[in-house]
């Protein structure tokens with residue numbers, strides 16, 4: 311019993327320590343915000359990599375999420391004749407919750423892991439040291455552009471995700487299950503407010519910050535060759551996903 | 567103890583990784599505008615030493631004076647200023663593998679000069695020619711052999727014509743002809759740009775030819791220092807065994 315508690319305590323302290331180091335990296339990165347040299351190209355490159363290249367997978371997964379949501383809620387709502395509310399339910403779920411979360415998790419899998427693997431490889435092959443030796447701060451050069459790109463691009467992807475989810479709901483609800491199209495849209499307008507949308511986008515920004523920061527952190531402190539890169543990439547994906555879901559709860563509690 | 571001719575002066579440097587002591591009270595002086603060569607066994611801490619000189623590693627204790635300024639207590643911002651005077655060739659070259667050969671060599675020029683693209687291109691072509699790699703501009707690092715990567719790393723290290731150049735085993739992995747060419751390039755670097763060269767080497771013959779002074783690192787300390795002639799005459803059995811490359815002697819193979 312005592313040893314289990316000891317083990318738990320140990321794990322917890324380890325986690326706190328790691329979160330502390332992540333915060334230190336974040337502060338270091340932020341301290342370079344607005345300081346020259348600016349290297350705008352690096353930012354655009356990361357925005358393309360994190361945002362544009364994730365478009366397809368986010369759109370596809372969101373479409374099916376909206377479709378399955380409509381299917382599930384339709385069966386539940388038809389028990390008490392509330393079918394027209396399917397659209398509003400899908401739209402609220404997407405904008406407030408699933409749009410940001412799905413986007414966050416998909417981009418974690420696609421870009422967060424790649425960020426970690428790239429920076430981790432640069433670390434173990436001394437490319438990070440090479441930057442330092444050339445008097446280029448690696449946090450400024452590698453970490454900051456990725457975090458900024460994540461914070462900017464995730465809300466944009468989430469708008470696409472929301473739209474695709476609602477489209478999926480419409481396809482299933484209206485085309486397949488014969489809900490009246492006008493009613494479907496009316497209920498969405500009636501129940502979904504602008505605040506639902508932009509609170510979801512704020513969440514997405516936070517998730518974008520988390521997944522890029524964790525990817526950079528795990529990459530930056532990679533040790534032990536190719537094997538080490540593999541290990542930290544896995545850890546980055548797990549840690550980002552957990553942090554996204556945990557922070558989602560607290561953000562939701564704060565916002566709504 | 568510090569001499570006017572010394573550009574770098576290291577005093578009682580200690581460094582351990584965990585319980586494993588790599589540098590054990592090391593003292594070392596490196597002379598301005600000379601080719602200073604450090605020899606020693608593999609795994610003996612030569613790369614660790616060179617990383618201390620450029621501030622990539624911080625010692626557990628000791629002083630590292632670069633032109634009289636102790637760099638150990640400097641923060642990253644201050645260190646960046648000192649590093650602008652340095653160029654470094656890493657043991658495994660450390661090329662940026664997302665950039666091609668040309669972009670790798672041009673990288674420090676884009677970052678630290680206001681030169682135009684065509685001026686930068688001229689410098690890059692000259693440096694690539696100096697290391698025997700003209701025409702390789704568009705190749706990616708992954709397409710190059712180890713020796714070629716090292717030469718690109720060398721061209722990149724020399725791009726800004728730094729005042730102090732650190733070479734971590736510049737010729738290991740090269741064929742003898744290319745190794746001789748690189749050794750010549752190191753000497754030319756000193757003569758033409760008046761740079762101080764600090765070279766880690768295993769190649770005893772070449773070391774004897776191009777070094778102005780040689781320091782031997784053994785068990786975390788500098789156990790011998792002198793001109794090639796002095797090192798060759800050194801009576802320490804460890805130095806003798808190392809210089810002659812003999813299996814029998816005080817240095818244990820394990």
Ligand SMILES: Nc1ncnc2c1ncn2[C@@H]1O[C@H](COP(=O)(O)OP(=O)(O)O)[C@@H](O)[C@H]1O
Pocket residue numbers: 583588606607608609610611612613614615
């Ligand atoms: N960052 C590090 N962490 C732990 N041990 C290290 C580190 N860097 C070097 N070492 C160890 O220090 C010793 C000296 O390494 P190094 O300086 O690379 O030797 P060499 O003389 O061949 O260049 C080796 O045993 C190496 O394993």
Ligand SMILES: [Mg+2]
Pocket residue numbers: 609612613614657734
């Ligand atoms: Mg080495």
